[in-house]
Amino acid sequence: MTPSHAAFAAILAKDLRSELRTLQSLPAMALFAVTTFVIFRFGLDRTSLSGSLASGVLWATLLFAAVLGINRLFVAEREEGGFDAIRLAPIDRTVLFAAKVAALVVYLVALELVAVPIFAIFFLDDAAGLAPLVAVLLLTDLGLAATGTLISSMAVNSRARDLLVPLVLLPLAVPLMIAATGATEPLLSLGGPSYDRFGTWLMVLGLYDLIFGLVGYAVFDFLLED
Amino acid sequence: MPPAQEKAGPAIAVAGLRRDYGERPALDGVGFELAAGASLVVLGPNGAGKTTLLRILATLLRPSGGEVVVLGSALPREAWKLRGRIGYLGHEPLLYRDLSGRENLRFQARLYGIERGAAEARIEELLRAVGMERRADERAAELSAGMRQRLSICRSVLHQPELLLLDEPDSNLDAEGRELARELIGPGAGTRVVVTHDPERHVPEADQVLRLGIGERAVVS
Numbered sequence: 173m174t175p176s177h178a179a180f181a182a183i184l185a186k187d188l189r190s191e192l193r194t195l196q197s198l199p200a201m202a203l204f205a206v207t208t209f210v211i212f213r214f215g216l217d218r219t220s221l222s223g224s225l226a227s228g229v230l231w232a233t234l235l236f237a238a239v240l241g242i243n244r245l246f247v248a249e250r251e252e253g254g255f256d257a258i259r260l261a262p263i264d265r266t267v268l269f270a271a272k273v274a275a276l277v278v279y280l281v282a283l284e285l286v287a288v289p290i291f292a293i294f295f296l297d298d299a300a301g302l303a304p305l306v307a308v309l310l311l312t313d314l315g316l317a318a319t320g321t322l323i324s325s326m327a328v329n330s331r332a333r334d335l336l337v338p339l340v341l342l343p344l345a346v347p348l349m350i351a352a353t354g355a356t357e358p359l360l361s362l363g364g365p366s367y368d369r370f371g372t373w374l375m376v377l378g379l380y381d382l383i384f385g386l387v388g389y390a391v392f393d394f395l396l397e398d
Numbered sequence: 399m400p401p402a403q404e405k406a407g408p409a410i411a412v413a414g415l416r417r418d419y420g421e422r423p424a425l426d427g428v429g430f431e432l433a434a435g436a437s438l439v440v441l442g443p444n445g446a447g448k449t450t451l452l453r454i455l456a457t458l459l460r461p462s463g464g465e466v467v468v469l470g471s472a473l474p475r476e477a478w479k480l481r482g483r484i485g486y487l488g489h490e491p492l493l494y495r496d497l498s499g500r501e502n503l504r505f506q507a508r509l510y511g512i513e514r515g516a517a518e519a520r521i522e523e524l525l526r527a528v529g530m531e532r533r534a535d536e537r538a539a540e541l542s543a544g545m546r547q548r549l550s551i552c553r554s555v556l557h558q559p560e561l562l563l564l565d566e567p568d569s570n571l572d573a574e575g576r577e578l579a580r581e582l583i584g585p586g587a588g589t590r591v592v593v594t595h596d597p598e599r600h601v602p603e604a605d606q607v608l609r610l611g612i613g614e615r616a617v618v619s
Contacts, residue, residue, distance in 0.1 A: 173482075174511035182508035190496040252538075253490030256458055257553075261509035262482030397460065 176270075179263040183271035188278065190248055197241040198282055205237040205287035209294050221295040227356035230291055231349055234284065235316070235342075241279045242320035243337050245272055246328040259396055269321055269392040273385075276317035284309050301359035304370070308359070311377035312352040318384040319344050325395050351376040407470065409434040409561060409589045410455065415464035417450050424450045428464070430608055430618045437590040439600045442610035448593040449489065449565055451610070455591060456486045456563050469560055482510055485559035487567055487583070491550035495539035499530060499549045502538060503556060510557040517556075524552040528578050543570040548579070555582050562590045568599070 191197055212229050213219070221229060249255045258268050288309070292299050320341060327336040355373030359365040408431040415428040425447040432438045440448050453459040455468055457477035466473040471480050486492075493502045500521060507517035525531040528548040538546055547570045554562065567583055568576050583590070585603045594600045601607055609617045 174509060178511060179509055182505055186494065186497065186501075186505050189501070190494065194496050248494055248496065251495055253488060253492045254494060256486070256488065256490065257492040257506070258509070259458060260456065260481060260484065260486055261506075262511065263509055 173262050173264065176264050176267050179261070179267045180271050183268060184274050187271065187275040191279070197244050197279055201237045201240050201279065201283045202286045204240055205233050205283060206290055208233040208236070209291055213294050220297050222360055222362040224353070224357045226295055226360040227353040229295065230356065231353050234287060235345060235349060237283055237287065238280055238316055238320065239338050239341065241276060242324050242341065243334055245276060245321060245324040250328045255396065265393045265396050266389050269388050272321045273317045273388070276320055277313050280313040280317065296360065298364055301365035304365060305356060305359050307374060308352055308355045308377070311374060311381060312348060314381040315348045315377060315384060316345065318381060318388050319348070322384070322388050322392070325392065348377070348380050351380065408432055409436070409469060410591070411465070411467040413465045415451070415454070415466060416462045417447065417454060417459065418462045428610070430606065432589065432591065432606060434589055436605040437585060437592065437603065438606045438608055439597070439604040440591060440593045440608045440610065441597055443612060446610035446612050448610055452563050452565050452591060452593050456484055457481070482557060483560045485554040485557070485562045487550055487554040487564045489565055491538070491546045492553060493538040493546060493549055496537060498537055499534040499541065500525070502549065503552055506553050506556055512557060520556060524556060524582070527581055528552055529574070544572055544575055547571055548575055551579050551582055555587070560589065562587055564590060565593045566595065567592065568594070568596060
């Protein structure tokens with residue numbers, strides 16, 4: 173068997189190289205997020221947001237932008253029989269799950285590097301809450317990547333893939349979004365960030381990541397079977 | 399055949415193999431044995447189950463019934479033991495369209511744990527063998543179907559497999575391509591199972607022929 177770390181690095185490098193070369197996911201995700209912020213800005217007719225409204229606008233936008241990337245996560249494997257190439261190789265198949273989760277986390281971080289500063293410019297009077305927000309973003313990205321990778325691998329061979337991913341993913345992401353918005357709300361409150369129940373929400377996010385990481389590890393091998 | 403291989407048993411032993419797609423049986427009661435180093439040609443009309451048989455032997459499909467032993471491993475239970483020992487050339491080239499030919503082969507080499515220096519030497523050797531050394535840095539999506547087939551042949555033998563499973567290996571290849579491919583996957587390449595619609599070319603080189611029919615018993619000759 174090929175060592176898992178070597179196979180992981182090979183698959184992750186292949187995915188990132190393909191994305192850098194074709195730019196099929198990241199520009200679409202970023203453009204979607206920016207456009208949505210513009211729509212919120214004019215739709216809400218507000219130049220400043222705080223608390224739960226700011227948190228809701230940020231996470232609703234990031235979640236739907238993420239769906240675009242999740243939809244395309246396994247397209248390269250579906251085309252030209254790439255899944256078979258992975259299944260024939262002497263590797264632990266859960267390495268594919270781990271590498272895809274890592275690739276999706278990279279996409280989400282890249283999305284947030286564009287989207288969060290624009291969100292701050294459009295809606296925030298005070299950027300002091302952005303530093304602790306990094307922890308919330310990273311934990312939520314992990315959970316979204318684990319769930320998204322699972323759903324995407326199940327949906328990839330379906331002709332209704334574009335419909336199936338949001339239909340199945342969004343209900344599963346509800347607990348994650350409750351925790352993410354719960355953790356973000358006090359950070360973006362009027363008058364500066366507060367840390368009311370911040371630690372509790374981070375633990376909920378960590379628990380979600382752990383559960384879906386373990387579920388993915390346990391079932392991914394079966395999802396690749398015929 | 400060397401005595402050691404005789405003792406080790408056949409490379410492939412199949413008995414009463416059945417595979418159903420829903421209610422429809424694609425294979426029913428297929429049985430044959432193939433000695434190590436020998437080659438088997440599988441013939442039959444469209445829909446007879448040739449590709450299904452090959453995918454079962456490659457561990458890509460689970461049999462619905464019967465016994466299948468490949469290189470000493472019983473399928474599907476011990477499929478994991480076979481990974482890395484089989485070279486599979488299917489209908490799809492199993493190449494990533496956005497990577498170049500050389501990048502595809504490097505990726506494959508990393509998945510098979512081939513050390514970097516050895517992989518580079520092997521990749522160059524294979525690309526030369528199929529006449530692709532000058533086109534290997536083009537993206538797979540930009541290559542013709544014949545060129546992709548040549549790359550796919552390189553991919554299937556890159557890790558020097560013990561068993562080759564070839565599904566219509568000549569498809570999309572021109573006459574030159576067929577001759578070049580013969581060096582890598584032809585009769586000298588060890589134990590082979592070849593699915594083909596071109597019996598004139600492949601049957602004379604085969605040790606055994608398996609004829610699959612739709613709704614008929616498989617016949618080995």
